[in-house]
Amino acid sequence: MRRGAARALSALAASLDPTTDGDQLTGLATRGTLMRHLERLLERGEHPAILYVDLDDFKLVNDTLGHAAGDELLRHIAGEMARLLGPGDMIARQGGDEFALVLPSAGDAPALAGRLRTAITAPVSVRGVQLQVGGSIGIAVAPGDGLDASSLLEAADGAMYQAKVGGRDQIRRAADSVTRDRQRDRAALTLTASLPAAIARDELRLHWQPIVEVDGLTIIGLEALVRWEHPERGLLYPGQFLPFAETSGMIHAVDGWVASAVARQRVEWRMRGLDPYVGFNLSPQFARLPGSLDPLLERLTSGGLSLDRVTVELTESVALGEDGRLLSFLHGLANAGVTVSLDDFGRAYSSLDRLRDVPAKWIKLDRAFLDRVQEDASATDVLFAILELVRALKLKLIVEGVENPEQLEVLRSHGALTGAQGFLLGRPAPAAALEQRLRESSRSRLLPADGHAGEARAAAADTSSTGAGSSAEPVAG
Numbered sequence: 001m002r003r004g005a006a007r008a009l010s011a012l013a014a015s016l017d018p019t020t021d022g023d024q025l026t027g028l029a030t031r032g033t034l035m036r037h038l039e040r041l042l043e044r045g046e047h048p049a050i051l052y053v054d055l056d057d058f059k060l061v062n063d064t065l066g067h068a069a070g071d072e073l074l075r076h077i078a079g080e081m082a083r084l085l086g087p088g089d090m091i092a093r094q095g096g097d098e099f100a101l102v103l104p105s106a107g108d109a110p111a112l113a114g115r116l117r118t119a120i121t122a123p124v125s126v127r128g129v130q131l132q133v134g135g136s137i138g139i140a141v142a143p144g145d146g147l148d149a150s151s152l153l154e155a156a157d158g159a160m161y162q163a164k165v166g167g168r169d170q171i172r173r174a175a176d177s178v179t180r181d182r183q184r185d186r187a188a189l190t191l192t193a194s195l196p197a198a199i200a201r202d203e204l205r206l207h208w209q210p211i212v213e214v215d216g217l218t219i220i221g222l223e224a225l226v227r228w229e230h231p232e233r234g235l236l237y238p239g240q241f242l243p244f245a246e247t248s249g250m251i252h253a254v255d256g257w258v259a260s261a262v263a264r265q266r267v268e269w270r271m272r273g274l275d276p277y278v279g280f281n282l283s284p285q286f287a288r289l290p291g292s293l294d295p296l297l298e299r300l301t302s303g304g305l306s307l308d309r310v311t312v313e314l315t316e317s318v319a320l321g322e323d324g325r326l327l328s329f330l331h332g333l334a335n336a337g338v339t340v341s342l343d344d345f346g347r348a349y350s351s352l353d354r355l356r357d358v359p360a361k362w363i364k365l366d367r368a369f370l371d372r373v374q375e376d377a378s379a380t381d382v383l384f385a386i387l388e389l390v391r392a393l394k395l396k397l398i399v400e401g402v403e404n405p406e407q408l409e410v411l412r413s414h415g416a417l418t419g420a421q422g423f424l425l426g427r428p429a430p431a432a433a434l435e436q437r438l439r440e441s442s443r444s445r446l447l448p449a450d451g452h453a454g455e456a457r458a459a460a461a462d463t464s465s466t467g468a469g470s471s472a473e474p475v476a477g
């Protein structure tokens with residue numbers, strides 16, 4: 001007896017507890033309950049399906065007949081949908097006129113979606129008024145392992161949205177690739193959100209990739225490439241965390257960190273008798289930010305460094321656009337003595353005559369050009385034509401993406417080339433791993449101001465003499 005009473009009491013408590021099951025209006029499960037259910041299925045390695053249902057024209061009912069009528073219609077449709085569920089299925093109200101269903105077995109999804117739509121669109125009398133609404137339904141199926149519940153829900157929501165824009169009252173299934181993309185985007189977004197903390201914990205690193213002259217392969221410069229030494233996920237590449245950083249504004253923190261890290265590394269190199277020409281990448285977002293130039297120059301010149309061996313790489317498509325703010329940023333850089341370099345040249349087909357407006361001295365040819373050279377003889381002609389053009393404009397050209405000796409041979413057969421970069425010529429690596437190669441390159445050695453070879457350390461310590469030799473053009477034309 002006492003036992004039965006206790007059970008009844010706890011059931012009552014559960015029914016009053018807002019954290020447990022139950023949407024107040026419809027009596028369906030809540031979004032939270034549905035998500036936990038979905039998570040459990042995914043953890044068990046099952047391939048559940050999500051159906052995302054959004055009523056069409058429900059707002060019209062609310063607006064014309066009032067909220068009480070709207071509520072009644074919602075309750076009715078919720079009940080009709082719930083009656084269609086099979087064992088193990090769950091339905092929840094997501095809020096408003098949106099519902100989500102979880103099916104443990106994906107194969108049942110299309111048939112159920114059809115029955116749901118029939119139930120939703122059946123005419124119903126509410127307060128004496130005959131009503132009929134439609135339903136747009138999106139389906140997403142967990143394509144494989146490792147998918148999280150939120151990504152699956154978002155994919156179904158996205159498919160529902162496609163159904164809506166496709167003319168309403170339809171059923172759409174998200175392609176598995178889209179569902180995977182959602183998963184990837186979500187993971188990248190979560191990763192990006194922890195970037196500021198990662199910067200504070202000093203988890204970003206610079207790797208340096210050699211830029212070499214094609215005949216002797218000596219280093220004429222280095223490009224700084226950012227990496228993230230993630231405590232759990234290991235070394236992460238820019239493609240894994242920069243795209244979302246660019247859309248969320250966090251890129252400013254990354255680019256600022258990179259500029260400071262470049263300066264710190266230069267100071268260290270100079271203390272070791274080295275002074276290589278260095279380039280680093282800036283996002284267009286950073287360049288467009290009002291007032292970003294002066295703090296950047298401050299970072300780059302900290303420790304008394306001069307700017308004549310520094311290149312900023314900016315993507316060509318952006319730099320050549322009709323973007324006044326960006327152009328003035330580039331002119332500001334150039335006026336301060338920084339070399340401006342157009343990155344990924346030829347990836348976008350910007351107008352060549354814009355080249356005259358941009359204060360760029362270096363062009364970095366996108367590696368797509370070299371990719372094509374081996375398969376296609378006319379690609380070589382295009383490459384050589386670009387080399388001629390760049391020479392006519394008195395710019396210096398770096399070809400990116402040299403991966404094999406055949407490509408290098410093609411480049412060597414043409415005299416006008418300034419430099420080349422690619423895995424064959426040197427993979428990006430931490431500074432320490434490049435030290436020996438830098439010492440072998442006369443262009444990368446620090447020339448002490450007092451002319452005493454081997455006393456570079458003293459010269460470096462004297463920050464007012466930032467290397468007499470360093471003002472010489474580092475790159476042969």
Ligand code: C2E
Nearest residue numbers: 225226237238239258281282283401402403421422423428
């Ligand atoms: P990018 O500026 O074009 O840099 C060259 C990229 O190509 C690097 O990838 C490099 O590792 C890769 N690469 C070099 N040689 C070869 C080759 O022979 N074959 C192939 N397939 N790839 C090669 P990474 O480091 O993953 O960087 C990707 C992009 O991320 C960079 O392209 C740049 O746009 C951006 N990025 C890198 N570091 C920074 C940074 O500090 N700030 C900003 N804003 N963007 C950065």
Ligand code: CA
Nearest residue numbers: 223281313343
């Ligand atoms: Ca670059």
Ligand code: CA
Nearest residue numbers: 343344364400
């Ligand atoms: Ca590039």
